[in-house]
Amino acid sequence: MRNFNFQNPTRILFGRGQIEAIAEQIPTEARILLVAGGGSIRENGVLDQVRAALEGRTVHEFWGVEPNPDIAALTPALDIVRAESIDFILAVGGGSVIDSAKLIAAAARTEAEPWAILAKGARVTGALPLGVVLTLPATGSESNGAAAISNRETGQKLVFVSQLCFPRFAVLDPETTFSLPLHQVSNGIADAFVHVLEQYLTYPAGGLLSDRLAEALLITLKEQGPLALREPTNYEVRANLMWAASLSLNGLIGQGVPQDWTTHHIGHELTALFGLDHARSLAVVLPAVLEARRQQKAEKLLQFGARVFGISGTSDAEAIDATIAQTVAFFESLGIPTRLSAHGINEDAIPRIVAKLKFNRRLRMGERLDITPEEAGKILALAL
């Protein structure tokens, strides 16, 4: 078990009717910037609840955050922050909205150019306080310090992490997810599932408890995920998924163990080049990574298969085959394809993605940092 330094200061306000609690969480005198995406929160009552909770407060609004938010599109938000002396950011939405809010919060109190925080590793030296009303369980961004931001001009999608960007609070009301389109629900489940696997499917390192916690999340996602699609207004199902997605990337299960974010790194390039939904990029890449790295990840693949899918009584090779097949079947059961061809992407894409991965010189992939851009190309060939 490796040494670690872990703190997650985000307050989770979980359950029905919790949006009204934001009134106590945001200082009365705060000058708030509400950050939001499209109109769904207007239709499902979330915006009304937020406005009711903040009645009488100073609230400016920044609308229009898109999936895989573009750095350039966030500039007007920074203008509002300056012009209106904003001192609190409230993200109302899913991962893209929260990630955008983090970039706005950090850029407002950091001297470096916003894109340098992502592309040049410029350190975040300050950030406005941030709160979240989550409406799409998926990325875990509501309770961590990370944000993924894209740059349409350069065709990049990059991530930055800062302890200063943990939200002060996050409201998780499962009822806000009842009206989500089912493809977003299934994306969220797949996203969380892969987040757990990126922190789990490496090699045994003595993190026995972290493994058990990861498996608790995987089993919950596997069991509740399909139910969420069949019974969209089943509160218990949505509640357990919402909490599971949050715990999948709040730092807890990654403590003391190696991690391998290869699937995310390759997936981000697919999203940047072809606009694939984040989760759908992961579902394509992950099975190919597992196939390509089946020897290096053998022990954990066998443990994953046995404890999560109940696979037993076969040879190691057969058990690993069955484990990868079950993983694929899980994604497909959510209506998420696991092949590039399903997205109309063919082998011509591979050299382009390899070139993009090479361009990012700070990038290291694999739990032993031994996956080169060229090997990523071979992985993509397995995913055609």
Next chain:
Amino acid sequence: MRNFNFQNPTRILFGRGQIEAIAEQIPTEARILLVAGGGSIRENGVLDQVRAALEGRTVHEFWGVEPNPDIAALTPALDIVRAESIDFILAVGGGSVIDSAKLIAAAARTEAEPWAILAKGARVTGALPLGVVLTLPATGSESNGAAAISNRETGQKLVFVSQLCFPRFAVLDPETTFSLPLHQVSNGIADAFVHVLEQYLTYPAGGLLSDRLAEALLITLKEQGPLALREPTNYEVRANLMWAASLSLNGLIGQGVPQDWTTHHIGHELTALFGLDHARSLAVVLPAVLEARRQQKAEKLLQFGARVFGISGTSDAEAIDATIAQTVAFFESLGIPTRLSAHGINEDAIPRIVAKLKFNRRLRMGERLDITPEEAGKILALAL
């Protein structure tokens, strides 16, 4: 799944050599009061590491905290806080030391009499910042806001909880536990195991993920506990137990689910009257609680048996019998007796304990708050 409001701000510094990191965690100008128990930290090198980390700092020391610390014995520490303008408390030890440090920290910034915080529910209105170097994994106090303090004069042992009493940081270095007497190690394992069960063995309430997380902890404690006694210097074993004990009572697994702290309430009376080690009081009371409440807790007992002990293929009654028997066998495998008679306590004790429970009018026991002091007497009769 119930609504919840959860925040755990404690920074965990985990692993070999982490004691030196306290230098960065405590403000340079802080006037520190180091709170400690007996001399074990002098012998195992922990005190030397702490002193080295704090070289050049202003550090006063308060020694002599005993197991089940007495409120009266903490008065001299409050005198030091006042006389020396202490503004940071550093607890170095196990649960009793940390709990004492919390009481000192709270009493120093709260107008109410210290004992009123425990006996009259006086609200903690302020607290000095607190850090922890943990040497005995057991109570989870290093990462929660609760403290148990005794009163030898009145024969009481009571608990207070305040969000203000979460430690700012806690160092968990598994090597500091290598030299612990084995009865303290086994006590710690049993204590953590019961902490999980008090948050888990109630009735199904839709907290499916909380259940899985609790089971992850129970399985880890069950598997690693006996190993810790056989291989006292096995780092991985001690590391997983140390992390498990912390997560067993840091709030996480108790979110969204009912809880039943009956075993602790009755156990505290056994400790207050007869001086039983905390964990040993729990190991006596818990099996009797499960036997007495086997109908009310049937579904969770069956789940516990199946998922943690692998019990299957019998009738419900037989499976519950087997589950309770396995729980007893687990405690006994740690060298911890599960009968009052093993501690020389007979039926004469029962009316005294019932009277004590009645005296605490704020006390409510059972996940449905329906366990009366009289029923607690019947539970104790099952534990003779």
